[in-house]
Amino acid sequence: MTEPNNMTATELLDYYKKEVFAPMGINIEGAEQLDETRWKRFRNSVADQLIGRDKDGDYARKLASRFFYDGLNPVADNPLFDEPHNSLSRWLVDVMKLIAFLFAEDPYELQIDLTWIYDGFPSLDGDLTKQLSPSNREALYQRLPAYPRVGTLVAKMVFGVASVDYSCYDAALADYYAFWDRPDTIDLTDKSSCYGYIDRLCDAVEESEWHIEKGRKLGLSMEEIGLVDNLWTEIPHSYPDNYISAAKEICLMALEARDRLGSERKTRVGMKQFIVSMVKDSLPIAEKHGIDMQLDDEHSLPLGYLRYWLRSIYRGDDTVYRE
Numbered sequence: 001m002t003e004p005n006n007m008t009a010t011e012l013l014d015y016y017k018k019e020v021f022a023p024m025g026i027n028i029e030g031a032e033q034l035d036e037t038r039w040k041r042f043r044n045s046v047a048d049q050l051i052g053r054d055k056d057g058d059y060a061r062k063l064a065s066r067f068f069y070d071g072l073n074p075v076a077d078n079p080l081f082d083e084p085h086n087s088l089s090r091w092l093v094d095v096m097k098l099i100a101f102l103f104a105e106d107p108y109e110l111q112i113d114l115t116w117i118y119d120g121f122p123s124l125d126g127d128l129t130k131q132l133s134p135s136n137r138e139a140l141y142q143r144l145p146a147y148p149r150v151g152t153l154v155a156k157m158v159f160g161v162a163s164v165d166y167s168c169y170d171a172a173l174a175d176y177y178a179f180w181d182r183p184d185t186i187d188l189t190d191k192s193s194c195y196g197y198i199d200r201l202c203d204a205v206e207e208s209e210w211h212i213e214k215g216r217k218l219g220l221s222m223e224e225i226g227l228v229d230n231l232w233t234e235i236p237h238s239y240p241d242n243y244i245s246a247a248k249e250i251c252l253m254a255l256e257a258r259d260r261l262g263s264e265r266k267t268r269v270g271m272k273q274f275i276v277s278m279v280k281d282s283l284p285i286a287e288k289h290g291i292d293m294q295l296d297d298e299h300s301l302p303l304g305y306l307r308y309w310l311r312s313i314y315r316g317d318d319t320v321y322r323e
Contacts, residue, residue, distance in 0.1 A: 032087030067096035148194035170226035230305030
């Protein structure tokens with residue numbers, strides 16, 4: 001392909017019409033006249049077909065790299081950016097922007113409103129993780145399968161956000177999502193493979209929501225649910241009585257200790273001291289309730305999970321630390 005800066009905007013648009021879309025049986029003429037809803041649907045459909053040209057989406061990724069660098073920074077020498085009055089050029093740029101976003105390293109950090117891709121997601125409201133949260137099950141179930149390749153790449157974002165979000169208080173649940181996320185099995189040329197990946201996400205969402213709801217019906221707070229999971233080291237489970245008793249006792253102790261710290265609880269040094277102290281006090285409680293913390297194993301999973309949980313308790317709603 002001739003470099004974009006060696007073509008005029010008209011030549012470049014004509015190239016994409018004839019050399020990229022025509023061989024795929026896609027006619028983009030008239031795309032600029034679509035209303036917003038149909039514009040979005042056609043753009044998604046075209047992006048989906050481009051992504052499906054090869055197993056890993058490399059063809060679509062290369063096309064998008066002619067328009068956007070990492071982070072959705074526009075390519076300076078692409079002449080199609082110089083014709084904002086040309087609606088068809090704008091539509092093509094929109095397609096490439098979607099593809100670039102879907103293949104970004106950390107897409108949810110780019111803060112692109114997912115209603116730009118699918119109607120039905122909650123509005124951005126300053127935090128993309130709210131849109132990508134597994135708690136938006138209805139949107140995931142209904143919207144992701146519409147365009148299987150686009151949906152698969154959005155599903156990968158959801159898996160990533162779930163792993164990060166849940167790891168704050170429930171490392172066992174975060175690892176549960178990490179287990180379900182097997183991107184090496186995705187073949188973007190195969191719709192059934194894409195649907196299988198989306199189904200795995202929806203299964204994980206359904207299972208985790210069922211698990212959390214079961215804990216809530218037992219009268220447990222999210223902190224207590226997370227601690228039971230971490231002590232058990234996996235989900236789902238039957239919430240054994242001894243784990244519930246231990247979690248309630250440790251949680252109460254940790255929350256009271258945190259609240260006594262007052263304004264110092266945001267320091268990194270304070271966090272380390274808090275975790276060491278709370279682990280020391282938590283182990284006898286776990287032992288009293290018959291919970292094996294695997295202390296003879298230098299890589300004790302329940303002990304590691306407990307430390308992660310205590311870190312989240314220490315932080316509370318604070319998102320930054322003072323040195």
